[in-house]
Structures are given as C-alpha cells and as structure tokens.
Amino acid sequence: MKILLKRLVKMSNIENKTDVILIGAGIMSATLGTILKELMPDANIKVFEKLGKPGEESSNEWNNAGTGHAALCELNYTVEKADGTIDVSKAIKINEQFQVSMQFWSYLVKNNLIQNPHDFITQLPHMSLVQGEENVSFLRKRFEALSMNPLFAGMEFSDDPEKLKEWIPLIMQDRENNEPIAATKIDTGTDVNFGALTRMLFEHLQNRDVEVNYYHQVKNMKRSDDNSWELKVKNLNNGTVELHRAKFVFIGGGGGSLHLLQKSGIKESKQIGGFPVSGIFMVCKNPKIVEQHHAKVYGKAKVGAPPMSVPHLDTRFIDNKKSLLFGPFAGFSPKFLKTGSIFDLITSVKPNNLFTMLAAGAKNLSLTKYLIQQVMLSKEQRMEELREFIPNAKSEDWELIVAGQRVQVIKDTEEGGKGTLQFGTEVITSEDGSIAALLGASPGASTAVNVMLDVITRCFPDHMIEWESKLKEMIPSYGESLMENPELLREVHQSTAQTLELVEKQLVVS
Secondary structure, three states, rough: HHHHHHHHHHHHHHOEEEEEEEEEOOOHHHHHHHHHHHHHOOOOEEEEEEOOOOOOOOOOOOOOOOOOOOOOOOHHHOEEEEOOEEOHHHHHHHHHHHHHHHHHHHHHOOOOOOHHHHHHEOOOOOOEEEEHHHHHHHHOOOOOOOOOOHHOOOOOOOOOOHHHHHHOHHHHHOOOOOOOOEEEEOOOOEEEEEHHHHHHHHHHHOOOOOOEEOEEEEEEEOOOOOEEEHHHHHHHHOOOEEEEEEEEEOOHHHHHHHHHHHHHOHHHHEEEEEEEEEEEEEEEOOOOOOOOOOOOOEEEOOOOHHHHOOOEEEEEEEOEEEEEEEEEEEOOOOOOOOOOOOHHHHHHOOOOOOHHHHHHHHHHHHHHHHHHHHHHOOHHHHHHHHHOOOOOOHHHHEEEEEEEEEEEEEEEEEEOOOEEEEEEEEHHHHHHHHEEEEOOOOOOOHHHHHHHHHHHHOOOOOOHHHHHHHHOOOOOOOOOOOOOOOHHHHHHHHHHHHOOOOOOOOOOOO
C-alpha cells in the first residue's frame, strides 16, 4: 500500500508542474503576478494562500496605515546630520519608488485591467507637525531641503497658528500656544486602500487564468535535481497534501515568509532572523469629529523610540467611508502573523541565526523596554498621547483596534555589525534566481511595484532586454530618475492624477 501511495504522489507531482508559484495572496504576490502576466502572457502561474480570501493579513485595510508612502510627511525618512544639515536621500528614493507604483496602477486602469480607482486611492493632504523650538527648526530646514526638489513641489511650511487653524482645525482647537508649533503640508499626498487594491489585482489575475488556491498552506519545499522547486502543499479544507513543482517561487507571505525562506535551505537564508511587533490604532467613533479632520498628519518619534513608533493622525477612506485613526501604539505577540502561532518566534531561531538573534537582543534592550512600556499602557494613557494631537479628545469617542503583525528583519551587516535590526523591506534571492522572498515592513506596500521590479531584475536577468519596451509602456519612467527629468515628472504627475481620478493640482517644476 505504501508503495502504491508513493507512486500516486509521483503521478500527481508530474501533473502539478508549473512555471511560477506565488506563496501568499497579499499585495506583493498580486503585484508580481500582474507584472509577470504582462511580460509573459502564456506563463502558468499558481498562487497558494492559507486564508480564504486575498489581502487578509498585512495588506488588509485595517492592518496598515493606508498611507501612500512618498516621504511627503514621514519625518523618519529625513535625518538631521551632525553638521545640522538634513539628509534627504532616503526621502527622494522612497518618493521615486512610490511614483513607480502610481504609474503602474495608472497603466492597469488605463488598459481596463482594473476599474474604479477611487475605490483604492484618494488624494489627501500629507502633513508633518512638530512642537518645540528645536523641532520647529528641524522642520524648517527639512522643508527648505525638500522644497528645492521637484519631487516635493507644492510643499508649504507655516509656524503661524492662524494658518495652522485653517489647515488642521481639529488639532488646533483649544490648543494652548505656550510653545512653538509648525507644520508642512503638501496636497498631492494619497490615502491607499491596499486591501481593496489587492482584491482587484487577484480578480484580474483569475480572469487571466492564474490559478489561485485559497485554504492551501505551503508546508515545506526543496530543490529538485533540475533546480526547480518542489513544494509540499496542504489543502486545509480536506487535509490532503499535494506536491507542486515550479521553475520560480516567490515567497510573499508577510510575517510567514521567514519560516518558508528557512525551509528553502538556500545559503542566502542563513544568519537572518525576525522580531515581531504588532500595531494598535485608536479609531474615532464620533462622525462629527471625523468630519473635522482631512489629512494625514505625522509627528516626530520621541527620543529613544524606534522609527515604527512615529505617531500620526490619519483620515482614511475604507469602503468609500471616511474614518479617523490615531497611532500606532506598539504591541507584542510572538506570532509572525495575526493568524499565526505563538511558537513562530521561538521556532524561527535556528543554529545558523542563533548568535545573530542573541546579538540583536543585547543591542536592542531599549526597544524591549519600549515594547514593554507600550504593552502596559492603559487606554487613558493612550488617550493622553492622542491629546498631544487633539487637545480636547474624549475617551468615549475612541476605541482600540489591533492592526497587523510586522516582522522586523534581523541580520548581520557591515555598518551595524552582528544582529542589526532592519527597519524596512528586504528582498532575499537565491544565487540562481530561482527563488525570492520578501521580508520586513514599511514602506512595503507603497513601493510594491519597485520592489517586484527588483525581484524580476534579479531572478529573470536574461529577459530584461526583451522586456524593456513593455516595462517602459507600463512605467514610463522605467530606468530613469524623475528628479533629474522634471519634464517627465510633470507628465507622469498629470497622467497618473487624471487616470487615477485624483484631484489634479498644478505642479510647478522649476
């Protein structure tokens, strides 16, 4: 009987050969699958997702901030150097990457591959807000450094309380003017519903004959003799295990990607660990208050706090309904996914990353202390932090929601040494390009298109020349710097604003 079963498995293995397997039905797999289908229309692509719908973990609209991250308001992307000048290189890089996403989404809408862009993207002012003389000085210098760059054209600065009352009436109401306060504002920011976009992309992929398998969990993988990958996949509906083989595998399982990457056994997966951090937001229940605010307003992280803790008060548009959220507050759970296991963290520690993890623990005692403090906060203590933004906020108007789990990457780097905690997105690929994995968090979804282009460049190098014209059709700025080409930047801004049905502002590029 055992011999017969083995033969049946082998037969099923032959039948389940495919070109590409995408693990996880989030925004990353959706983006990669959509790009590959444009570049290789005849490619056979399969998707495996352990949950019953796409975009249910980190991509879900309630599990992320919904900010179109373009460094318009996020102060942690612009660092003040020792000489007092502002380093804007990271802000420029992230803004360029977001422009790539906007161009690709515009291409999809223009070609009727997805519809109704207003269901996933809305124009919304992005603002930075600071208090205190030192912080106001920093914000002014940041504004001066960014406003000279065409990517940030239209940014305004004000330290006049009367002007700020026009920009952010809810925040300025009942505020005591006992210390300097200032803000920057740029009207071309966006609120993005990544959950809705993910669902649109998967609907499109299924219309293009991509096989999407929900309630299917990849349990293991190994490299075959022909360098393809053999995946053991469990059907969670009936408990059966299937074998699937593919020439290329992408692991886009959010927090679950690290375990699968480790199971691949590739050398690039060694000395990499992860540390889970959950996010908690406060949601306003009072529609009258929600209507008084219309912007994403980012503050400055407190001294000693990690970049993930930057407080922000966000207007959100979810299911075409306006909402107001404040946060994030950090929480801790050993799970790598909201639907994960309490053993995720401990089982991610392997002999090859043990010392990396131990080094990270020793280096980040302040982060551990911060997380403990955050977990211990009462609702009233969280309300006190909210009142730094809305002075007269009432506890009964707000409720707590737990957002998604983020796994911060830990690895050995030349700059930071052993066990360096990485705050960002990491792409790991095998030497032969047959497998790739995405790890990390913000800016994540906002730069998904640029990240997936990086995956394609690394994993399909022999095809890049033949694909160049199609890539340029999808992303007009492909291979060029928008910052260095103001005319192209103007064209891209106007085209994407029109196609994505955003309120078009006159872009002045000097």
